[in-house]
Amino acid sequence: MSFLLATSTVADGNMSFVLGGEKAFQNRNRFLEKNGFPLEYVYAELEHGDVVAVVDKTKKRESIKADALITSAPGMPLIFVTADCFPLVYHDLARNVIALAHLGWKSSELGLAGKVVREMQKLGSQPEDIRAFIGPGIHKESYLIENPAQKNNPAWQEFLAPAEGGRTSVDLIGFNKKVLADAGVREKNIEVSSVDTAVSSEYFSHRRASQTSEPEGRFATVVMLQ
Numbered sequence: 001m002s003f004l005l006a007t008s009t010v011a012d013g014n015m016s017f018v019l020g021g022e023k024a025f026q027n028r029n030r031f032l033e034k035n036g037f038p039l040e041y042v043y044a045e046l047e048h049g050d051v052v053a054v055v056d057k058t059k060k061r062e063s064i065k066a067d068a069l070i071t072s073a074p075g076m077p078l079i080f081v082t083a084d085c086f087p088l089v090y091h092d093l094a095r096n097v098i099a100l101a102h103l104g105w106k107s108s109e110l111g112l113a114g115k116v117v118r119e120m121q122k123l124g125s126q127p128e129d130i131r132a133f134i135g136p137g138i139h140k141e142s143y144l145i146e147n148p149a150q151k152n153n154p155a156w157q158e159f160l161a162p163a164e165g166g167r168t169s170v171d172l173i174g175f176n177k178k179v180l181a182d183a184g185v186r187e188k189n190i191e192v193s194s195v196d197t198a199v200s201s202e203y204f205s206h207r208r209a210s211q212t213s214e215p216e217g218r219f220a221t222v223v224m225l226q
Helices: 017-034 105-109 112-121 154-159 172-182 206-211
Strands: 003-007 042-045 052-054 062-065 068-071 078-082 086-092 097-103 131-134 160-162 168-170 190-192 219-225
Touching (some): 003 086, 017 219, 052 112, 068 112, 078 097, 086 172, 097 219, 105 112, 112 172, 131 172, 154 160, 154 172
Parallel strands (some): 042 062, 042 078, 052 068, 131 190
Antiparallel strands (some): 003 219, 068 097, 086 131
């Protein structure tokens, strides 16, 4: 069994119902159809925590409050939207299990990336068989914070660096790669997108929108077993 993965861009339109209403619903359906996904999907309504939900086909067309979705059901897309936080896609084709997680700084600090691996193990996955893809998001060169919440947490120290203007560079990618490795995912099985959403005009960015006059929006990441 294989899996299908797609990430929308600004050209596909805003995918957030909160920010776009009915137009976002239309954008989402067009994007799904264009990339070969059925319109019956499970949508994660993000909690910005470490809630993991295992879903099956009884959950089609449902919105679930969670920060990660896991399924072994073929033909059921998992979807959520982001605009600087990282989408993390997992796939274990040895056991036909996939997952989609949302990595903001809060969910990262709570170890969500590793928690998903442990939940996949309950479905028979072995960490060494899991491949992980960290999608488009804000890179450390752009994630510059004046007073980061992580500054007093020892686990973050190697992923914080001094930056211009007295700010601190926060490396979410490096932190989550370590969390995945600590959970048993092989380093060679972790892939990272080169797209920094804060500087790429092809993707929506909350940070960039707050600094310019461009409209706020969200892009979608969708994954499905097929």
